[in-house]
Amino acid sequence: MTKLTDRTELIVSTYSIRQVKNLKKFGDIQFVSKKMHYVIIFVDNKELDTTIQEINKLRFVKKVDVSPTVDLAIDFGEVNAENDTEE
DSSP states (O other), X not given: OOOOOOEEEEEEEESOSGGGGGGGGTSEEEEEETTTTEEEEEEESTTHHHHHHHHHHSTXXXXXXXXXXXXXXXXXXXXXXXXXXXX
16 A cells, blocks of 8 residues: 655746746646746655755746645535534
8 A cells, every 4th residue: 555645735936837847856746827937836745845945946936835725724514613603
């Protein structure tokens, strides 16, 4: 049985989409926006800090942000239960 590794989603803003292939060595590319010039990439939590530093060193990268989806609630049953008690 394979073991799942903890992953973090990074949002990478770029000047150009041409060099997006270079980001494949850092993790799994999930989405590329040609119009807005950003890439969503998943990287391992173990190497998160070093990966962010290495991606920032690339010439075509404007900025790297950690996605806020980690902080969002996944279980919406609790939210719905709170709304039902208020009514």
